Structure formats: structure tokens, C-alpha cells
Amino acid sequence: MKLLTSLLKLGLKLTILGCLLGGIALAGAYYYLAPKLPDVQTLKVVKLQTPLRIYSEDNQLISEFGEKRRTPIQFEQIPDNFINALLAAEDRNFFNHIGIDIKGLARAAFQLASTGHIQSGGSTITMQVAKNFFLTRERSFLRKFNEILLSLQIEQELSKEEILELYINKIYLGHRSYGIQAAANIYYGMNIDQLSLAQHAMIAGLPKAPSAYNPITNPSRALERRNWILKRMHSLSFINDEDYETARTSPVTAEYHGTQIDLYAPYVAEMVRNELYQYFDDRLYSDGLRVYTTLNSEMQTAANKAVEDGLLAYTERHGYFGPEQKAAVTDLSQESIVKSLKQQRTYGSLSPAIVLETEKQQASVYIKGIGVTSLAWEEMNWAQEFKGPNRTGKKPKQTADIFSPGDLIRVRLTANENWRLSQIPKVQGAFTALSPDNGAIKALVGGFNFNHNKFNRATQAQRQPGSNLKPFIYASALEQGYTPATLINDAPVVFHDTNLESNWRPENYSKKFYGPTRLREALYKSRNLVSIRILRSIGIDTATEFLTRFGFDKTRLPNNLSLSLGSADVTPLELVTGYAGLANQGFKVNPFFIDRIEDSEGNTLYQAQPMTVCSDCVYSPDASEIPSNLTALQIQPETDSDALSIPLESDQAAEESKEEPAEVSTNLQPVSGQQITTLPLAERTMQPHTAFMIYNIMQDVITRGTGRRALALKRTDIAGKTGTTNDQKDAWFSGFNSDVVATAWVGFDQPSTLGRREFGGTAALPIWIDFMKVALSDSPDLPAAQPDGMTSVRIDPKTGLLAYPGQENALFEVFPEDSAPTDIAPNPAHTNTAGSSQTDEIF
Template identity: 55%
Template sequence: MRILKRLFKWIITLSLIGVLIGAASLAGVYYYFSPELPDVQSLRQVQFQTPLRVYSTDDKLIAEFGEKKRTPIPFDQIPEGFTQALQAAEDARFFEHFGIDIKGLSRAAFQLASTGRIQSGGSTITMQVAKNFFLTREQTFRRKFIEILLALQIEQELSKQEIMELYVNQIYLGHRAYGIQAAANTYYGKDINALDLAQLAMIAGLPKAPSAFNPITNPDRALERRDWILGRMLQLGYISQQAHDDAVATPVTARYHRSDIELDAPYIAEMVRQQLYEQYGEELYTEGYRVWTTIDSRMQAEAIAALRRGLLDYTHDHGYRGAEASIDLDTLEPEDQLSTLRQHTAYAGLEPALVLEVTDDGARLLRTDGSESPLDWEQMKWARAYRSPYWLGPVPKRPRDVLEAGDIIRIMPNEDGQLRLTQIPKAQGALVALNPQDGAIRALSGGFSFYNNKFNRVTQAYRQPGSNIKPFLYTAALENGFTPASIINDAPIVYHDASLEGVWRPENDNGKFNGPTRLREALYRSRNLVSIRLMRALGVERAREFILRFGFEPENYPGNLSLSLGSASSTPLQVARGYAALANGGFLIQPYLIDRIENDAGDILLKANPLHACPECDVIMAPATTSEAETGTETVAADTPAAVSGAAITASNSLYSQLQTPESIGADPLPAPRIITPRNAFLIYDIMRDVITRGTGRRAHVLKRSDLAGKTGTTNEQKDVWFSGFSPDLVATTWVGFDQPSSLGRGEYGSSRALPIWIDFMEEALQDLPNNPPAVPPGIVRVRIDPASGKRAYSGQKDAIYEYFRSEDVPRETARSPEEQKAAPATEAIFGY
């Protein structure tokens, strides 16, 4: 008995000595490594790397930029089932231990002793937090000691809930997904709290080896790992036998889900990314910035669809250019045929397909998913061969006239779901829509497909606007004494002008001349000779300076008479901006794209404060030229801060110049400069309404609205075709042409090619906007006139029409009746400019 007591004392003594030695060793290790230990308090200010996200004004996700997909969530949003699954997989006693698990470390030490290699680190979740945030992944004793010490410190400073929150938001889980919310979105297309038990266990199995246990790339091993975790959850009492059995019986349902892009607007996304990268650099992709644009999702979707439909209509009308490529089917095995086909990318819903066989009634196609589909003759007989923009080959009579086996072609579904032969258009287009009251860009499409060609034609394509420029010239005429009833001679003219390189013989599009023509009729019929005479009457430089006040770039606007026919160069966005001033009563707004920028905490970093049309504001008109200020016209010199000089007007073409810092948010909105008087703004708007009701834009009458106005535009040889139109609430510009200017072909005009796209878009875009024709401003009167002379109608004149005038410009002369004309001297004639 005495021997046992002595033995017990020795054991106790040795144990105490061991504890003291261990404590001294730990203290020595701590003091040795303490200078290298980082401050764990920094974990309270962790900034997770999260991507840039871009949204529409109605909160639809447009794009996500950044290598790491991550959406941090707080602890109270982590499902209990996931926490339990993670404990079962990684650290069953997480909520009981003090940062290290003696059992786990002992097991790791035994493995090292028995094998000579570190097989498992015995790491707790706390230790993994220490490693993930502060250390490298090297497997050394030194790093392991530091990891243990940091884990002990972390447990002293942070709660278990805080540690768990850091862990689940930091870990990498495969396919660029960081954190459990991003993983749930990536593998299941759902938020983490919407997953079932089997799916939660699948994600909980990923931290150990995101590639090896990945349910997409390695579903068998992922399933094995998931079921092991479910078994551990049952063993630990987290779930019932029934829940376990149901979850184990669940098949693997994971598949790759891209970021939940809700709105197709890649041109918009790239515009935002480029601009913000200039300001924020690489941190743009990691700091969790969220950008809300001015884009309306419904209008944006329709803008893209309308432009694509219009360009496909054009390419089908001008014939089939043949297969994109051809292969020899006899020399390739089926898997090689499919591999070759998959080298061709689908664009804008136009899918590549390989012609396997051509029959008497159609063709048999191989598709990129490996399936085969028929292509009926009815869906390809449109395909007359393209010869040039001006003529086509003969009408095909059978499928073999169009296709051959081995052709790689494009197909798209019809409305009834049948596949139709198609092709990627060579012609391109652009569509942009603005709120004319403040310049907010509501929709923008810079081409047929961003992924096929990233050139943004809305902002980068400088093209001749053709007759789209005429409303600005006619507004200049109205500002300088002309009226809608002024008579201008639509007759042949020849100019000898050195700036125009010799003799210039301009013509109207139809080659006809109408003689004396009222200004209103000349605009809605788009008479070129009238425009030239107007510019000559105003003076080239005076007219040019007036046009520039609508925001165009002086270096792109020539100082010669050809400017009257649109020989300048402008982007579609610049044209839309100019038309906005005609729509809003005469104010030059500034187009803008970004409404606000927030950080990941929801704090506003920048907020737009756009210039807005303000008829009730006391705004002094901005002078277009010094001479106008000096001659006492309605445009007066500016001597207050509200005025804007002509130079400032033309220079302000940035889409992002109106963003304010948080300190400025809440400041009074800034009134836009007035560039034309209210009365002249009404007159030009009313004249342009006739373009819709009776002129070159009358196809738009199908929209059945009384507030629409606009203008077609076509350049020489039909290289560029336009339509710009508006209501008081929305202005939109469409352009169609080739990137390398060449003719679109005979019969291609703004009215036949650009206008249908505009109508297609506006039919949807205007649905929720009221029919809102402009009100007649004070000082405008309506008078009956003689349509031939523009003078007041004589008493009882049956063909008299009503016309609007400024009160001081009402015609004083009365037209002669037929009887008076017979009595007039034979030499008297009606003449204008």
C-alpha cells in the first residue's frame, strides 16, 4: 500500500513538473513568437473582397465585375443546418473548445510520429480563421505554433458567432465562389437560406478540398463526402434518422449558375466599368462598390430586342452571304465535328449549327449541345444569294441551292419555335433613349451584340446625321425672323464654292423640286434645297454657331453650306441630346448614366445631381455667339451664374460629370441653360409633329399619339440612316449603317430602316407615359393662312389652313382671292428666299 502511495506521489509530481515544463515551453514559444503576431483586433474591421455590381434604376442586376464572387452575410442569416453540417465536417466541438482541440492536435501529432509526414493539421475553425486572414498555407511547425497562438488570442477577443461569420464569408469554395452565399448562388442559383439539408451538406464538404469534392467537376467524390457529413450529423444528434435517409436519397442537383444577371445591358456595364476604373483603379473589383444606373430595365430590354430585330430584317432583305465556314464531314469523326462546331460562339440568340445532310425538303443539323434538329425548307427559302447592296441572286428553288453538307450556319427560333436559317448582320446600329427633362439615359444599345463586337456606336461612332440636323437649322431660322409660313423656293441651285471642292449641285432625295414652299412643309417633307437656302439666308457662320448651342463639337461641324444637309459628324448620343432640347421646351440637358454609387455597407459615395429643364426657374438664356448678345436678339448676354457660355455648352459631353459627394447631396437641383425661347421651342416641336402625321416619319402614326415629333435622316448613297423622335417625356435616336461607311443599298432611308426600329422600341417604352402634347405658350397665336403664299387667308377661302405664329409675326398681308389675282398685273409673283 505504501509503495502505491509513493508511486502515486511520483506520478503527481512528474505530472506537475510536466505541466510546468509545458507551461514554460508555451510561455517561451509565446514570447519567442509574440513579436510576429498580428493584432487580432483587425478582424473586427475586415473588408471582404467583393465584386463591383451594376444595377438598373429598378434594382435589376446588370453586371458583376471581379475575380472573387462573394456576398458576405451576418451570422444570424447562416442557416442552423449549415452550421451543424460545417461542425460535422470540420470542427464538431467548435462551440465548446477555447480555440484549439487537444484531441485533434494529438491525432495530428500521432500521424506525424508514425508516418513522418504532416497528414492533418488538427485545425479548428478558429485556427483556420487565423490561417486564412493572417498566415500562409505552408506546412511548417513554425507556422503551426503561430496559428495556435493566434487562435487563442482570437477566442479571447471575438465571440464564437463572430468567428463563424468570418470563416463562412472568407473560405474559397470553388468556381470563383468565396463564402457560402456565393457558393449557394454558384452551385444552386439560390441564397444559402433557401437550400435543403442535402445541399447544405454538399457546400459544407467543400472547404476541405474545393476541387476534389466539387459537385460539378467531381460529382461522385462530392456525393461521397456529402453522405459522410450527413452520417456525422446523425451521429452527433443534429438530425433525425428520417432526415438523414431523405437527404442521402437526394441526387446531386448542383450545376454552374452564372451571376444572377437579370438585365442584358453589356454596353452599359462596360461604360460604367471604364469610367469607374479611371477613378478607383484595381480596388474597383474588390471593394464591393454598387452602382445604380439610370437605365429602365423594361425599356432596355426592348431597346436591345428592337435593334436586333431591325438589323436582322435588314440582313434578310439583302440576301444570304453563305456559310460562316465549311468542313469535310468525311475526314472528321463525330466528336471532332462537334468540337469544331463549338469553336463558333452563339451571339444574340443566333446559334451556330453544322449541316450534316441536305435533303429535298430541308436539312439535318448538329447543334452545339450534341443534339440533332431539322431545318425545314420553308425556313430557308428566303435566302437569295447576296451579290451587292443593290442586287440579289435568283430565288432558290430547293435546299441545295442554299446549303451544303459541312456548312456551319446560324439558326434562330421563330415565334412558333421552329428553327430558321439566319446570319450575323454585317450592318450595325445604335439606339439610345433619354429623359429629356434631366438627361437620364433610360436605354442604350451600342450594336447587334457586345460579345461579337464591343465597339459602342452610341458613344463612339461619329457619323453624318444627314437630315437629322435640319430641325436645328430650322430652329435657327425661327429665332431669326422666319415663321412656319415663310416661303422658301425649292428649286435647283448650283454653287461654286472652294470649300466644297468646286461645283456643287445638291438635289432632293426624289430628284424633284416643288418651287415656293412653306417652311413647315419643307421640314416635314425634308426638302434639301430649302435647307440650303435657309442657311444661306441666315449666313453660314451664324447658322453654324446656332446649331452648336445644342451641344455638338465645333471641330466636327464644317463652316460651309453642306452643313445644312448634315455633313457634320456626331454620335447618336449627341444627336439625342440635341433633340432633348427640342422636346423639353428649349433647355440643354446633360446626359448621365450613373445615379449613385454605394459601398458594401450601403453608404452613398456619389450621387447624381443632373441639370434639369426648369420652365419656372429664372434662367437667363445662354448666348450661342457674341454677336447675338450684341445685336439685341431674344438671346441676351449672360451676367449671372445661371448662364452658360456657348463654349461650356459644347464641351460638356461627359456622362459622369454631375456626380456629387455625400456632403453635396441634398443641394438644390441645377437648372439647365435655356438655349432657345419657349415660343420657338413650341413652334419647332409643332412643326416636327407634322413629320409624324404627314411627312417622312408618318409610319410612326401607328403609335396613335398626338405628342410625338421627330425627323428622319439619310446621307449620300444611303451610308447612314437615322430617325430621332420624342415626346415631352422620352427622346430616342436610332442609327443604322456599316462600321466602315458604305451604301446600305437602294431604297434604304431613315424612314424605311431606322424609323421601324424606333417605332418598335417606342411602342413598348411609351406604354406607361401619358399622351402629353406641348401646351401653347403665351405669345403664340393661331391664324388661318393661305397655304400657297403663307399670307392671311382671304374671307371665305376654302383651302385655308391654320398656322401658329409669334404674336408679333402674324402675317399682315392677306392673300388675294382668285378674282383679285386675275385683276393683278401679270408681272406680280409670289417669291420667297
């Protein structure tokens, strides 16, 4: 007994000594390691890597760029069911322990001692936060000890709610998802608060091993892990019997969901990414920036559809290229078809399909993602063989004339919910719409489909605008003193140029000549010879200077008379920017697409300050009259705000022209006492009376000229101009009212003829109309008000003079008061009447 007592006393002393030595060792280790530990205070201001997100002006998500998909949420947004599932799976005593779980650590130590290997770390959620934010994933005693020390410090500095919030936003959960909100989006296409109990448990099972328990790549193991968590939740009384049984028997519903895009605008998204990368470098993809563009979601959606419909209509007019791939599958089993279609992408509304069976005038097809359906004859009998831009083969009489079983084709769903045979167009298009008040881009489409071809024709394709450039030549002439009633001779002209192999003999498209023609009529009928004579009269230098006021690049404007026919090089964006100056009563605006940039906390880093039209301001060239309170609101970004602008580019030419304006000061400022704007004021590009006259003339393009199709809009305030280049290589329409200005272009990337029956009014104008139906649906019909100093008088349409009394074919025409005709046209019924002769120059 004495021996036993002695042994017990010795054991106790050794134990005390061991604890003392262990405590000293631990204390020493603590004081040695503690100074080297990172500061846990940084967790209070931690910046999680989140992707760049791009939105429309009305908060619709356009795109997301970044390797890590993460959407941080606050603790209050975490559903109770998920918290309980996570505690059951990872750390049931989280809300009670001090950062470490003594029992868990003891269990881990015992496993190590008994097996010689680290089997579990006994980690708490706090310890995982410490590891994820501060430590490596190395499995060592030193790292584990640092983890314990950090956990204790974290618990001293942060609340349990803050710790859990950090954890659920930081953890990796597979398929590039970081944090539970991103995981809910990727696996279920919903937010975390929309998921069921079974789905919460599924996500709660991922932190342990995102690959092993992934419900997409390993559904059986994921189901096993989910049900174990549900059983734990039930045993811990987190859920009742009924909820447990319902969740346990729920099927695995996870499938991959990409980024949920609200608005399809990939060309603009790429413009934003490219613009900002030069300022933020790779931080652009991880700093959680939110960029709000100027896009209007309704207008962008309308532009997407209008361009696609317009290009598909063109391609149907010119015949069928044939199946995209003959005999794509020889085995028509569902497995073989699905495998084959999996390799094909859907472009816009064009879905890939395999032909299953052909009857006389009907076909059965298998559509990717849809399954088996039928094509009616009226949805494919358009498919005459394409033989060139001006020729097609015979009309098909039966389905076998078009395709065969096993062929890969394209189909699209029509407005009537019928599937229609289609094809990927070879022709391309571009569309841009701006606010004429400040140049904000409201819609932009750079081609048929971004995934098919990423070249942005709206900003990069330099093409000739043809007659689309004529309104600027004519406006230049009006500024020089011409009037809408000025007569110009539409007659043949030959130009001799030693630089050319032969003489230049320009013609009207009709090959006819019409003699003395009023300026108004020449523009809306797009008379080439009148345009040339006008340009020759006002001078090329005068016209070029006038064009540069609207943003056109002088280096891409030809220094010869072909400028009157639109032989410049312009991009659709540059052209629509110029037209904005015609739409806003004569002010220069610059296009922009980034409205503001916010950091991950919602702080504004950049706010656009566009040059803005102030139609109620009175402008004066005297700088001394600038009011002292005329200041611009400037919110500085971290980068150079002035650099966030769109470089303009150019494109092509072909039909009409006119005369030039008086010099306009580029330093015009609002006069003191008038309405003041807090944004920089747009400069005036032409006088108000010039702006009104050119707008009024361009309205006639719609009512009686080449743009008559736009009468379908049933509006009186729209104006525009068609444009078609030589050999119909480019088709344009640019038009506007006071709210929206838009340009549509159609052509081939490698310029070639669209076909002899394709013009601006047939290929481009329908796109513009379809867009404007939506863009102007809520806009009142308000034609521009006539400015002061103008008058409207009745004139003789043949001479441009005042109409004689009782003249039945007289027309009303607008003039600046000091330019209105004073002579009366001779009455042909009174040959001896002493009427004044025509005094306007005919040359």
C-alpha cells in the same frame, strides 16, 4: 515495492518538472509572440474582397467585375442544415470549445510523433479564421502556435456567430467562388437558402479541398465526401433517417453557373467600368462597390430587341451570305456535332446549329444547347444569295439550294416559337434613349452584339447625321424671326468654290424643284435646297453657335453650307442629347449614366446632380434675382464628382436646313418667388415659342412626312426626323415626346452604301418604333402646351398669308403673336381684288 514507489515518485517529479518547464516555455513563447500578433479587433471591421456590381435604376444586375466572386451574407441568413453540415464536416464542437480542440490537437501531435509528418492540424473553425485572415498557409510549428494564440484571442473578442459568419464568407470553394453564397450561385444557380440538404452537404465538403472534392470537375470524389458528411450529420442526430436516406441517394446536380445577369446591357457596363477605373484603379474590382445606373430595365430590354430585330430584318432583305462554315463536320455523330458546336458562341438570339439532313423543302438541324429540331420551308425560303447591297440571286426552290448536311448555320426562335434560318449581320446599329428632363440615359445599345464586337457605336462612332441635323438649322432660323409660313425658294443653285475641283450643284433627293415652299413643308419633306438657302441667309456662324448650345462640338461642324445637309461628325449619343433640347421645350441637358455609387456597406459615395429642366421656373438673365435658397444637393464621393460625366462625340450629315435664333444668355437663372428645384437648373437654349414651333413642325414629319411609319404608334404627341446620308451610307431616325427622346442609327463600320432602297425611314425608323411601343406604353398622350404669346391663324398654303374669306384649302399655322401675317392672300376668283402681295423674301 520500494523501488517501484521510488520510480513512481521520480516519474511524478519529472512530470511535474516537465509540465513546469513546458508551462514556462509556453508562457515565454506567449509573451514573446503575443506582442507580434495582429490585432484581432480588426476582424470586427474586416472588408472582404467583393466584386464591382452594376445595376439598373430598378435594381436589376447588369454586370459584375472582379476576380473573386463573393456575396457576403449575415449569420441569420445561413440555413440550419448548412450550419449542421459544416459542423459535421469541420468542427462538431464549435459552439462549445474555447477556440481550440484539445483532443484534435493531441490527435495531430500523436500522428506527427508516430509518422514523422503532419497529417492533420486539428484545426477548429476559429483556427481556420485565424489562418485565413492573418497567417500564411505554411505548415510549421511556429505558424500553428500563432494560430492557437490568435484563436484564443478571437474567441475573447468575437461571438461564435460572428466567427462563423467570417468563416463562411471568407473561405475559397472553387471556381472563383469565395463564401457559401457565391458557391451556391456558381454550382447550383441559386441562393444558399434555396438549396436542398444534399446540396448543403456538398458545399460543406468543399473547404477541406475545393479541387479534390469539386462536384463539377470531380463528381465521384465529391459524392463520396458529401455522403460521408451526411452520415456524420445522421450519427450526430442533426438529421433523421428519412432525410438522411433522401439526401444520400440524391444525384449530383452541380453544374457551372456564370454570374446571373438580370439585364443585358454590356455596353453600359463597360462604360461604367472604364469611367470608374481612373478613380479607383484595381480597388474597383475588390472593394464591393455597387453602381446604380440610370438605365430603365424595360426600356433597355426593348432597345436590345429592337436593334437586333432591325438589323436582322435588314440582313434578310439583302440576301443570304451562305453557311457560316461549309462542311463544319463530316462525321454527323452526336458526339462530333456537340464537340464542334461547343466551340461556337451564341450571339443574342442567334444559336449555332449543324445541318443534319436536307429534304426538298425542309431540314433537320442540331442546335447548340437544344438538340435536334426541324426548319420549315417558310422559315428559310428568304435566303436568296447575297450578291451586293442592291442585288440578290434567285429565290431558292429547295433546301439544297441554301445549305448541305454538315454545314454550320445560325438559327433563331421567332415569336411564334418556330426556329428560323438567320445569319450574323455585317451591318451595324446603335440606339440611345434619354430622359429629356435631365439627360439620364434610359437605354443604350452600341452594336448588334457586345460579345461579337465590343466597339461602342453609340458613344464612339462619329458619323454624318444627314437630315437628322436639319431641325437645328430650322430652329435657328425660327429664332432669327422666320416662321413656319415663311416662303423659301426651292430652286437650283450652283456654288463656286476654288477649293473644289468643280462647282457644287446640290439637289433634292427627288431631283425635282418645287419653287416657293413654306418652311414647315420644307422640313417635313426634307428639301435640301431650301435648307441650303436658309443656312446661307442666317449665316454659318449663327447656325454653328446655335448648334453648340445643344452640345455639338464646334470643331466637328463644317464651316460651309454643307452643314445644312448634315455633313457634321456626330455620335448617336451626341445627336440624341441635342434632340433632348427639342423635346424639353428648349433646355440644355447633359447625358449621364451613373446615378449613384455605394460602398460595400451601402454608404453613398457619389450621387449624380444632373442639370434638370424646370419648365415652371421663370428665367431671367439678371443674376441679382437669384433666390438665396437655390442650392443643389451635393453628396461628395471619394473621388472628384464633377469628373463623373460622359464625354460627347459626333457623327454624319445629308438633307435639310433652316434659320437661326437670337442670342440667349448662358447665365439664365430662376426668378425669385417661382418654383425652386434642389438640383442644378438646365440652361435654356432657345425661346419657348421657337421650341414649340419646331416641335409642332416635326410632328408633321410623322403625320405626313418621311416618318409616317411611326403613325403605327397611334399617338399625337410624338415628333421626329429621318436622316439619310449620301449614297445611303448612314440611316437615322431621332424622335421624342416629352418623356423620352431616342435616336437609332444603322450603317456599316467601314462606311459603304446600305442599298439604294435603304433610308432613315426604312432601316432606322422601325427600330425606333419598336422601342417606343414599349417605352411609351404607360405614358399618357400629351402634346406640348402652346406657350403664352403665340397664336394660331388660318393661312393660304401657297403664299403663307392670311386665308381669304371662304378659302377651302386654308391651313392653320402657329405664329408668335408679333410675327403673325396681317395681309390677306388674294382670292384667285377675284382677280381685281386689291389683296396684298406676298411680302416674305424669296431668294
